[in-house]
Amino acid sequence: MSVTDRIVQGFKATLGARLVNNIANGLLMLLLARVLLTPDEYGLLFLIIAIVSIAQLGADLGLSRSAARYVSDNKETEPSTIPYLLRTSLQYRLLLLGIVAAILVLSRDLIATVLETPELSTLLLLGAVYLVFQSLCSYHQTLFQGFNRVDLSAVVEITNNVTRVLFVVGLTALGLGVAGALLGYVLGLALATVIGAVFLYRRFYTEYRDGGGSKSLRNRMLRYSVPLTASHSANILDRRVDTVLVAFFASPIAVSYYVLGKQISEFVTVPSGSLGFSISPTFGEQKANDSLDQVARIYETSLQYVFLLYIPAAVGMILVAEPAINLVFGADYAGAAPVLQVLGVYVFFQSITDVTTNGLDYLGRAKARAVAKGTTSVGNVVLNVLLIPIYGVTGAALATVITFGIYTLVNVYVMHLELSLNFARLGRSFALASAISLGMGALVFLLVPYVSNVLALAGVIALGVFVWGVLATLSGVMNPRETIALLT
16 A cells, blocks of 8 residues: 555545534534533533543653653564554653542642632542543554555544543433533543444554563653653643633633633544644654655645634634624533634644654654743643733633744754755645635625524524635635545
């Protein structure tokens, strides 16, 4: 199978899985926000998830990504070391997981006191169980990526998200409230973790001759995990600590506005996340074969698709945010509209990062990425502390956009140092995508004042997509037949 065919196959599997997952999550988000939980309860649920995600940093570190990198390198050159890499990385993961889960349980009263939310004390007991299964599920998915079997990662992800909807809705409908919703998350993760463990053991661990490994290999894996730990930790802090700061400076209902905006923006970046997840193992393989020119062309083509899709997506989010929030989630969540408008810019930066950061890890540039991520994450915390008291929840979104934009530009520069990118080609693609977006945005801007119901909103969005497609086709940027063939 050619490199292109393998990337396309992986992209289709990952995109399909993430679409299913995000449709499931979108349905769950809608049910929780409009039917099953109050805005305060909705904010409390995702405050717990944010706290657990921050605690998970100590359990995950960079071990799974480091192991995936060495699996990607060694499965061709030293396949007998694969069982050793899997065994060793899992042992360290379980040790750290036990320590962090215990600390979370012991500190739950302190966390509840600091955030002035007494309910957290009891709910974080269940949060510790969530931590265990979330960490192990993530471990399996990352290792499958190292084996360039993102289709298996997709199976695990679909299992988690689809069963989560069933469990969360069922338990919350029984009147268990936030505790029932959190338990539903735990049960979905538990089932996905079991399936992932079976795949990893039967399809990989037992399929390679176990030739053992050396302390040198273990130490290299642990050393490479250090910069990955820094960048991964900073990434989680970027995504989660702002939620905790919103709770500290504002209230759980403000958390619900912020989380809702973030969840919608994550839904929009499904295609770019799928593409980045699929192409990044190829970067490592091609570098090992001294084919950096091919890596550069793959990356540049990925960026061109990102520009074409996400510049208009950002424009559309800014224009339709207010009617979309009010009509879909209700007037109780109107405070999420300005957050979503600001995050429209974040979506563009996130899409570029999606096709860049994992690739840098596989190219051996994790240290440079870690420095950039650590610096901008500290800046994000500082800006959150400064802006939230002044601008409320919208200040948190502004802090995210500013710092994440800087981080994105640094990542692209580091990729350029590695690959010598053709910025003239990329600049033309950016300018053309911007022109297409202006044409589409002008029409949507004129029609938005007439949106009075969900059907009208869907019609305006569909018309915007149609105009985008026509302009992209007429400009020669997109060939409809090739696009349809790619996705089928």
